Amino acid sequence: MSSETKEKSGVSRRDFLGLASMGAAVLSSFTLLAGIFRMSKANVRYEESTRFKIGMPDNFPVGTVKKLDDKGVFIFANDDGLHAISSICTHLGCIVAISETGFQCPCHGSKYNENGKVIGGPAPRNLAWLEISQEVDGSLVVDTVREVPVGTKFKINV
Ligand code: FES
Structure with missing residues (x-):
């Protein structure tokens, strides 16, 4: 059956799940890097003191x-x-x-x-x-x- 599915759409279910998990891993990595970058900047307001x-x-x-x-x-x-x-x-x-x-x-x-x-x-x-x-x-x-x-x-x- 999987060969039939692959023949019809060109992508098997296994390939699709592999690509989806790879995409999720890449997205998670970017989110993690964005969080690390944000944490490296001090959370300071640069306003003049009152x-x-x-x-x-x-x-x-x-x-x-x-x-x-x-x-x-x-x-x-x-x-x-x-x-x-x-x-x-x-x-x-x-x-x-x-x-x-x-x-x-x-x-x-x-x-x-x-x-x-x-x-x-x-x-x-x-x-x-x-x-x-x-x-x-x-x-x-x-x-x-x-x-x-x-x-x-x-x-x-x-
Ligand atoms: S700024 Fe308008 S009256 Fe002073």
């Missing part, structure tokens, strides 16, 4: 405001401590500037008061107040994903 050092406390004399555009944050130093307010407009992400009323966005005109509360324009949310902390070496650190309540001041440990 925590960054802003310097030592004496870089922030009382009464000063520092604008760190590359980090998207303002650092205010007052008698009662430091506070950080995000300078990234909550509308579409432009960098806001200090204005007479607080902050103003140059892109679409959103206005915020001195605490970052929206007082005009299309901005949907207030500017965030960000956590400031101090490292063991005394340097100050801001974390742009850790918001703190409005009015939170960081007291410098000298």
Whole structure:
């Protein structure tokens, strides 16, 4: 019967099963190699850290405001401590500037008061107040994903 089958289709059942198992073995080998290649690459995200050092406390004399555009944050130093307010407009992400009323966005005109509360324009949310902390070496650190309540001041440990 197998010779009849071979004569009709040109491939015997045995040949077909042999080819199928060979194909499965090749496919399995490729899958294994792909897995090994994937494992050899570290599973790391190359995003910029949300925590960054802003310097030592004496870089922030009382009464000063520092604008760190590359980090998207303002650092205010007052008698009662430091506070950080995000300078990234909550509308579409432009960098806001200090204005007479607080902050103003140059892109679409959103206005915020001195605490970052929206007082005009299309901005949907207030500017965030960000956590400031101090490292063991005394340097100050801001974390742009850790918001703190409005009015939170960081007291410098000298
Ligand atoms: S990005 Fe600031 S108002 Fe549109």
